[in-house]
Amino acid sequence: xxxxxxxxxxxIKCTICTVYCPVAKANPDYPGPKESGPDGxxxxxxxPEYYDEALKLCTNCKRCETACPSNVNxxxxxxxxxxxxxxxxxxxxxVRDYILSHTDLFGSLSTPLAPLVNKITDSPIIKTIMDKxxxxxxxxxxxxxxxxxxxxxxxxxxxxQMQFKRQVSYFHGCYVNYNNPQLGKxxxxxxxxxxxxxxxxxxxxxxxxxxxxxxxxxxARKNAQFNVKHxxxxxxQFNTPILSTSSTCALTLKQEYPHVLNVDxxxxxxxxxFITSFLLRExxxxxxxTLKPVNKxxxxxxxxxxERSGLAIFTIExxxxxxxxxxxxxxxxCCGSAGTYGFKKENYEVSMKIGQGLFEQIKQANADFAxxxxxxxxxxxxxxxDLETIHPVTLLAQCLSD
Amino acid sequence: xxxxxxxxxxxxxxxxxxxxTSIMRDCALRGITCILLDKGDIxxxxxxxxxxxxxxxxxxxxxxxxxxxxxxxxxxxxxxxxSHCIEDTSGLFITLPEDDLDFQSTFxxxxxxxxxxxxxxxxQQALDLEPNVNPSLIGAVKVPDGTLDPFRLCASNxxxxxxxxxxxxxxxxVQSFIRxxxxxxxxxxxxxxxxxxxxxxxxxxxxxxxxxxxxxxxYADLNVQMLPxxxxxxVFEHRINDLVINRCRKPADADILVPGDSISLxxxxxxxxxxxxxxxxxxxxxxxxxxxxxxxxxxPILAQTRILRAYAGVRPLVDIGGGDGRNxxxxxxxxxxxxxxxxxxxxxILGGKLMTSRLMAEMTTDLIANKLGNATQxxxxxxPLPGSITSNKSKTKKTVFTTKAATHxxxxxxxxxxxxxxKGKSIVCECEMVSVGExxxxxxxxxxxxxxxxxxxxxxxxxxxxxxLCTYRASSLFCDFGNCSGYESSKLxxxxxxxxxKGIKPVLFGDALREAEFTYWLYEGLFGASAINQLxxxxxxKDYYEI
Ligand SMILES: Cc1cc2nc3c(=O)[nH]c(=O)nc-3n(C[C@H](O)[C@H](O)[C@H](O)COP(=O)(O)OP(=O)(O)OC[C@H]3O[C@@H](n4cnc5c(N)ncnc54)[C@H](O)[C@@H]3O)c2cc1C
Ligand code: SF4
Ligand code: SF4
Ligand code: SF4
Numbered sequence: 001x002x003x004x005x006x007x008x009x010x011x012i013k014c015t016i017c018t019v020y021c022p023v024a025k026a027n028p029d030y031p032g033p034k035e036s037g038p039d040g041x042x043x044x045x046x047x048p049e050y051y052d053e054a055l056k057l058c059t060n061c062k063r064c065e066t067a068c069p070s071n072v073n074x075x076x077x078x079x080x081x082x083x084x085x086x087x088x089x090x091x092x093x094x095v096r097d098y099i100l101s102h103t104d105l106f107g108s109l110s111t112p113l114a115p116l117v118n119k120i121t122d123s124p125i126i127k128t129i130m131d132k133x134x135x136x137x138x139x140x141x142x143x144x145x146x147x148x149x150x151x152x153x154x155x156x157x158x159x160x161q162m163q164f165k166r167q168v169s170y171f172h173g174c175y176v177n178y179n180n181p182q183l184g185k186x187x188x189x190x191x192x193x194x195x196x197x198x199x200x201x202x203x204x205x206x207x208x209x210x211x212x213x214x215x216x217x218x219x220a221r222k223n224a225q226f227n228v229k230h231x232x233x234x235x236x237q238f239n240t241p242i243l244s245t246s247s248t249c250a251l252t253l254k255q256e257y258p259h260v261l262n263v264d265x266x267x268x269x270x271x272x273x274f275i276t277s278f279l280l281r282e283x284x285x286x287x288x289x290t291l292k293p294v295n296k297x298x299x300x301x302x303x304x305x306x307e308r309s310g311l312a313i314f315t316i317e318x319x320x321x322x323x324x325x326x327x328x329x330x331x332x333x334c335c336g337s338a339g340t341y342g343f344k345k346e347n348y349e350v351s352m353k354i355g356q357g358l359f360e361q362i363k364q365a366n367a368d369f370a371x372x373x374x375x376x377x378x379x380x381x382x383x384x385x386d387l388e389t390i391h392p393v394t395l396l397a398q399c400l401s402d
Numbered sequence: 403x404x405x406x407x408x409x410x411x412x413x414x415x416x417x418x419x420x421x422x423t424s425i426m427r428d429c430a431l432r433g434i435t436c437i438l439l440d441k442g443d444i445x446x447x448x449x450x451x452x453x454x455x456x457x458x459x460x461x462x463x464x465x466x467x468x469x470x471x472x473x474x475x476x477x478x479x480x481x482x483x484x485s486h487c488i489e490d491t492s493g494l495f496i497t498l499p500e501d502d503l504d505f506q507s508t509f510x511x512x513x514x515x516x517x518x519x520x521x522x523x524x525x526q527q528a529l530d531l532e533p534n535v536n537p538s539l540i541g542a543v544k545v546p547d548g549t550l551d552p553f554r555l556c557a558s559n560x561x562x563x564x565x566x567x568x569x570x571x572x573x574x575x576v577q578s579f580i581r582x583x584x585x586x587x588x589x590x591x592x593x594x595x596x597x598x599x600x601x602x603x604x605x606x607x608x609x610x611x612x613x614x615x616x617x618x619x620x621y622a623d624l625n626v627q628m629l630p631x632x633x634x635x636x637v638f639e640h641r642i643n644d645l646v647i648n649r650c651r652k653p654a655d656a657d658i659l660v661p662g663d664s665i666s667l668x669x670x671x672x673x674x675x676x677x678x679x680x681x682x683x684x685x686x687x688x689x690x691x692x693x694x695x696x697x698x699x700x701x702p703i704l705a706q707t708r709i710l711r712a713y714a715g716v717r718p719l720v721d722i723g724g725g726d727g728r729n730x731x732x733x734x735x736x737x738x739x740x741x742x743x744x745x746x747x748x749x750x751i752l753g754g755k756l757m758t759s760r761l762m763a764e765m766t767t768d769l770i771a772n773k774l775g776n777a778t779q780x781x782x783x784x785x786p787l788p789g790s791i792t793s794n795k796s797k798t799k800k801t802v803f804t805t806k807a808a809t810h811x812x813x814x815x816x817x818x819x820x821x822x823x824x825k826g827k828s829i830v831c832e833c834e835m836v837s838v839g840e841x842x843x844x845x846x847x848x849x850x851x852x853x854x855x856x857x858x859x860x861x862x863x864x865x866x867x868x869x870x871l872c873t874y875r876a877s878s879l880f881c882d883f884g885n886c887s888g889y890e891s892s893k894l895x896x897x898x899x900x901x902x903x904k905g906i907k908p909v910l911f912g913d914a915l916r917e918a919e920f921t922y923w924l925y926e927g928l929f930g931a932s933a934i935n936q937l938x939x940x941x942x943x944k945d946y947y948e949i
Binding site: 007008009010011012013014015034035038039041042043045046049050052070 | 639640641663664706707708803806807832833835865866867870871913916917920
């Protein structure tokens with residue numbers, strides 16, 4: 001079976017993808033999805049000499065794929081080409097890319113020492129040093145690590161969760177595990193209120209998206225195979241859906257595994273679901289917890305990868321079920337962070353330029369806080385608009401009447 | 403009566419295909435002055451409508467030893483003198499389960515006696531070399547086949563000949579001969595674009611008009627029997643094979659898959675046609691089906707690959723005694739009409755192959771030089787063509803893709819296309835990476851008069867979109883570099899699409915259909931292109947149709 005769906009000949013050269021590419025708009029050095037994707041692929045088949053180093057400027061946001069009327073997996077083509085041809089030069093930036101992308105390795109090293117690590121990475125001197133040495137832009141704050149991982153906390157919950165008759169499996173991802181265990185706790189609170197228990201996979205590794213974005217495809221593929229194995233075990237044993245609270249993890253498990261990493265996930269693919277899609281369906285089928293009215297205004301930002309999955313509508317409708325909540329849906333635009341991309345010194349400026357429109361929209365809306373499904377969008381929005389940004393599940397958890 | 407322009411030269415060559423342009427170069431290198439005429443562009447005849455296979459000779463080894471020997475000899479020479487027109491890919495002759503594996507030995511022996519190197523491969527070895535070859539093959543033989551770009555070959559011949567004093571007149575058709583008694587002394591011609599008449603006087607006239615050679619002989623009241631055999635091919639959107647793939651059996655329909663630059667070609671069918679039909683070739687649905695079905699046996703991926711277009715050419719076979727189009731020898735036929743028919747000043751060089759065009763030129767020029775008393779030896783087998791003088795991997799800065807692609811196409815002469823200004827660097831054809839600089843060079847230096855010629859020199863419009871995105875940009879460059887008015891350049895645009903359309907029509911399904919729809923929508927729906935033809939010349943100063 002040809003898992004890698006990078007066939008590019010459906011492309012009719014309409015150039016709509018390039019019009020929608022946030023990077024092409026902000027950075028004239030980036031040739032854009034049409035030229036980097038289908039056009040470039042055709043030339044790369046003729047000779048690998050036509051591989052363009054500028055492809056690393058792609059943020060893998062997949063807005064090109066959402067836009068393409070011919071169903072060309074433009075972003076996948078670019079990601080696969082990078083995996084095949086990108087040369088890794090041994091320099092401090094490689095060290096940085098390694099640190100930024102190996103989220104679970106550095107997460108497990110940092111969580112036990114979280115207060116210390118957070119202090120260090122936040123100190124202005126260290127920020128300047130990181131800027132000068134490993135090219136992590138000094139304007140950025142590295143994500144904070146939590147003191148103690150989500151998995152550790154869950155151990156004590158496992159028994160209670162087993163009591164529920166209905167169960168789901170939860171792929172928590174690195175962010176929940178190391179940076180924001182509270183989101184995981186919130187999820188359990190919401191699902192428990194709906195009489196659903198939460199299982200974790202026996203083991204999981206980072207979904208691999210930062211590895212793909214930084215060109216460590218082999219490591220990403222290993223993670224993918226590892227995760228697919230454990231998800232398959234879970235499905236075979238318990239036949240539960242597998243939920244994710246990260247829009248990016250969800251897209252990666254479902255689409256990037258077969259399309260970019262050539263890892264077969266067909267056995268579990270239909271079981272994978274994004275949390276808001278699962279919740280809204282439950283709500284609509286009558287399983288809705290009682291929610292306290294909130295008299296607040298929020299702005300909702302659609303993460304690129306949720307846009308690509310076509311699931312943004314579920315989050316929006318879910319938010320609308322919360323009584324008293326005024327939901328302002330922002331125009332769907334990339335925030336510019338794009339995972340690890342915006343942390344890099346060489347990308348910082350472009351990243352800001354891409355996000356500018358979004359930050360403006362947010363400032364004008366005068367909301368109480370922002371909602372988004374993606375962790376890196378959250379950092380980017382908080383850093384650039386001073387507006388507290390939370391996950392829809394966290395908001396739901398806050399609305400539960402105890 | 404209007405005064406008719408006259409040209410005088412030692413040799414008049416009729417036909418700007420591979421044969422004619424090779425003769426032009428050979429004459430020029432020997433110091434013989436010559437004029438070459440073609441009724442269209444160079445390489446617009448059969449030379450531009452073939453498979454582009456740089457034969458090793460293996461295909462003919464079993465049936466026609468002499469052709470095989472000619473091929474391998476020219477194969478080696480061309481790799482040296484025309485390296486920028488050639489991809490030294492190697493070729494596979496594969497045996498499928500339904501083929502007779504014993505034929506392999508017959509084939510290998512025949513190759514050996516023609517002097518063609520072969521290497522027997524296991525199925526697995528063949529698959530390692532060419533992952534897209536039919537995986538059910540049971541054996542393969544590797545031979546020194548390659549690909550030969552006919553457009554580049556002709557353009558380089560002309561470039562070299564012109565730098566040695568030769569003259570090219572395209573869109574110039576010979577209509578009749580001027581003779582005194584039993585001697586031809588010149589030809590009456592017409593410029594097919596301006597309808598202007600002119601005459602060329604020469605000591606020797608060479609008929610290198612390929613399949614049209616019969617007509618040319620007819621103008622001299624001579625009879626030559628030609629056997630027109632049509633062959634059709636399909637062009638695929640991208641390269642699906644890196645090695646030429648053949649079937650190891652007696653030659654048949656659709657059994658060669660040739661990679662060429664950014665595409666692959668499957669061919670050919672073979673069908674005898676009436677001589678009167680050689681200018682109106684049609685490709686039938688049946689042929690398209692045969693090509694897809696048989697081609698799929700060489701490389702199954704072909705069945706899922708988008709087809710860009712179809713085209714057909716006519717093999718210029720001279721009937722020297724019966725047989726169908728494919729069993730007849732592809733031998734070279736050089737006719738000294740003085741000896742054969744008692745008509746001095748006239749010779750014909752017919753038959754042969756793209757592969758053997760240099761050799762055909764050498765034979766013809768030897769004959770003519772002898773008649774003219776020129777004793778200079780042929781040197782076309784020794785001197786590399788412009789473009790192949792320094793090796794393709796020269797030091798030119800190739801970080802920019804247009805530069806890389808131009809070097810791929812023009813060899814070291816590509817430096818002339820590297821216009822570093824913002825405009826010069828801009829990309830016009832995104833599929834094939836053609837820059838404004840390259841187009842300026844082609845219009846000014848390579849005898850380009852319209853978009854179709856431009857395609858032959860640069861690959862503009864040969865990519866996936868078949869000119870949808872690039873031609874309207876390119877047509878305006880004819881105003882900048884080619885003295886066209888806005889009206890004329892719009893006409894060029896329409897002419898180009900008419901020509902492309904012919905090739906797309908036979909394969910109007912799937913993605914090719916979607917692309918054609920989109921093109922139609924853009925040019926007709928958005929630009930109102932068909933109105934261009936309704937506008938008269940007089941309106942040409944109005945600016946609303948200056949696209
Ligand atoms: C389908 C097919 C596949 C082939 N594949 C291969 C292959 O893979 N490898 C290979 O080596 N060979 C191949 N051949 C053979 C090869 O293409 C021809 O042998 C070769 O191109 C002939 O070149 P030419 O210059 O003799 O003729 P042409 O290219 O036909 O040139 C004759 C020129 O004369 C001009 N002309 C005609 N009448 C007049 C006139 N009255 N006044 C002025 N000009 C005139 C025409 O416009 C034309 O440009 C193939 C042929 C066909 C049909
Ligand atoms: S994935 Fe995003 S950044 Fe990359 S080409 Fe597509 S739209 Fe542009
Ligand atoms: S949007 Fe799709 S069809 Fe249009 S140019 Fe981009 S990849 Fe091709
Ligand atoms: S995308 Fe998901 S699994 Fe991957 S690093 Fe982020 S949170 Fe971890």
